[in-house]
Amino acid sequence: MKIIFLGAARTVTGSCYIIETGNIRFAVDCGMFQGTTEIEKRNWETDIYDPTHIDFFIITHAHIDHTGLLPRMAQNGFHGPVYATEPTGDLLKILLLDSAHIQEVEAGWKNKKMQRNGRLPDILPLYYLKDAEAVGPLVKTKAYDDTFSPAPGINVKFQDAGHILGAAILEVFIEENGTCTKLVFSGDIGRRHQLLMKDPCTISDADFLFMESTYGNRNHKGEEDSLNELAGAINYSYSRREKVIIPAFAVERTQEILYSLYLLHRQGKLPEDMPVILDSPLAIQVTEIFRHYRSYLDGETQSLLKDGEDPLNLPQLKFSLTTAQSMEINEMQGPAVVISASGMANAGRIKHHLRHNLWRPGASVVFVGFQAEGTPGRKIVDGAKKIRIFSEDIAVNAKIFTIGGFSAHAGQDQLLDWLSNFQNKKMQIFLVHGELSAQEYLAAAIKEKFGFAVDIPEYLEEIQLNVDTQIETVKKPGVSEPQVDLTATLDDLKVKIEYLNNIKQKIQQLSLTRKAEIRELLQEADRNIAEVKARL
Numbered sequence: 001m002k003i004i005f006l007g008a009a010r011t012v013t014g015s016c017y018i019i020e021t022g023n024i025r026f027a028v029d030c031g032m033f034q035g036t037t038e039i040e041k042r043n044w045e046t047d048i049y050d051p052t053h054i055d056f057f058i059i060t061h062a063h064i065d066h067t068g069l070l071p072r073m074a075q076n077g078f079h080g081p082v083y084a085t086e087p088t089g090d091l092l093k094i095l096l097l098d099s100a101h102i103q104e105v106e107a108g109w110k111n112k113k114m115q116r117n118g119r120l121p122d123i124l125p126l127y128y129l130k131d132a133e134a135v136g137p138l139v140k141t142k143a144y145d146d147t148f149s150p151a152p153g154i155n156v157k158f159q160d161a162g163h164i165l166g167a168a169i170l171e172v173f174i175e176e177n178g179t180c181t182k183l184v185f186s187g188d189i190g191r192r193h194q195l196l197m198k199d200p201c202t203i204s205d206a207d208f209l210f211m212e213s214t215y216g217n218r219n220h221k222g223e224e225d226s227l228n229e230l231a232g233a234i235n236y237s238y239s240r241r242e243k244v245i246i247p248a249f250a251v252e253r254t255q256e257i258l259y260s261l262y263l264l265h266r267q268g269k270l271p272e273d274m275p276v277i278l279d280s281p282l283a284i285q286v287t288e289i290f291r292h293y294r295s296y297l298d299g300e301t302q303s304l305l306k307d308g309e310d311p312l313n314l315p316q317l318k319f320s321l322t323t324a325q326s327m328e329i330n331e332m333q334g335p336a337v338v339i340s341a342s343g344m345a346n347a348g349r350i351k352h353h354l355r356h357n358l359w360r361p362g363a364s365v366v367f368v369g370f371q372a373e374g375t376p377g378r379k380i381v382d383g384a385k386k387i388r389i390f391s392e393d394i395a396v397n398a399k400i401f402t403i404g405g406f407s408a409h410a411g412q413d414q415l416l417d418w419l420s421n422f423q424n425k426k427m428q429i430f431l432v433h434g435e436l437s438a439q440e441y442l443a444a445a446i447k448e449k450f451g452f453a454v455d456i457p458e459y460l461e462e463i464q465l466n467v468d469t470q471i472e473t474v475k476k477p478g479v480s481e482p483q484v485d486l487t488a489t490l491d492d493l494k495v496k497i498e499y500l501n502n503i504k505q506k507i508q509q510l511s512l513t514r515k516a517e518i519r520e521l522l523q524e525a526d527r528n529i530a531e532v533k534a535r536l
């Protein structure tokens, strides 16, 4: 059997692995790439998935970096079943509609900009609402622990991954030529002791393990420290009468933050006259789904709910549904906590809140989840002095908090702990869903601690999986890293500057207004180049 790594290979987004065995060709996850322009270009390369020849998908969990390209597959001829747990099924339907809406709106903006520029609008969205709607009927839900057979000779079992509501670790049993091979896909492994989720299930056996490595090189602080840090941010901005902005994924991060605020409220660390605004219609819907699947939640949360307490509610919690309500937040004076999506600040309403608050001394921005390379969130966390939002440079004067203890991902020690349950010493591990530096660190720790063979596959790498023999790479891509061509851009710039020098006389003869206009445009270009220098 063969596996092809179509995403989350030496990067965290775009999770998708295609497995070919006998006559069956199926995929685990179908994630969207998020981050730099170069990496997001991969979202358009649908041909390499060959969607008409995928028999079925198995989805580990609803996050867009694991499901976001399903509508694209439906648009390009995939009509087979999509297997998922019940909460994942419910969550992914609304998340995909939201994703399609974002695609359509952003394509619309770009087209309008082109029209205003006198150009022909020719930007298409990655997919439309109708494509996202087409995925819903394909979803077939399965319970945790319930073995099902999506095709002859293939058996699958979902186990609780403790990451977000409905998230699963996959156990896949494949019979081929009389032998059974077991593949385990970890999906995203949850951090133990999360407020809302149960701890991840342990698995004791596999021939091949495909394991996430997001935090392969670091550990998170404890829960109590994280709660205190959040209280610190609230205190900092409350005393300065400014806002606390929290970019959070609509699924799980938002609910975990609401729960944390509920705990701070109980401890008297959240001022009662500081409104908490959930500015995300999607997060509001998702919170309802969390309440619906009570039995999937952590035991403590279940007993709180049974006692009539609601850890997802606060006396000062306000919901903002419409765009007008969201805009009103920016006019609002005084301190407030604003929770909005997206979690990496690369899309959605959060961009407006950052534009209005990032430059304000006294405001704070609290990052509570992983920030992928190339996203505005990552740039802020890495200490950028300015961030470009909606074609405007915004100074970073707010206090930046990065609180890893709220992460939905296991830290390095927890990943190693989870791995220590595997008994088969001949197991081959493939690290996925991580940046290369974290993966190399984790691979070294695994080899030293357990002696397992570890491989870090590249994007588009194809590997033949043979039990008892060395794994065999059948196709290694020449270039796996997306390339950023600086030379062409710099050459182009040089030619243009030469041209401007040559026509300097001609510009001097223009009217004063035209000359001033041209100077303004050149100053803008000069500012951009200065910005490049500042970021190095």
Ligand SMILES: [Zn+2]
Pocket (backbone or CB within 6 Å): 061, 063, 163, 188
């Ligand atoms: Zn996830």
Ligand SMILES: [Zn+2]
Pocket (backbone or CB within 6 Å): 012, 063, 065, 066, 188, 433
């Ligand atoms: Zn993920």
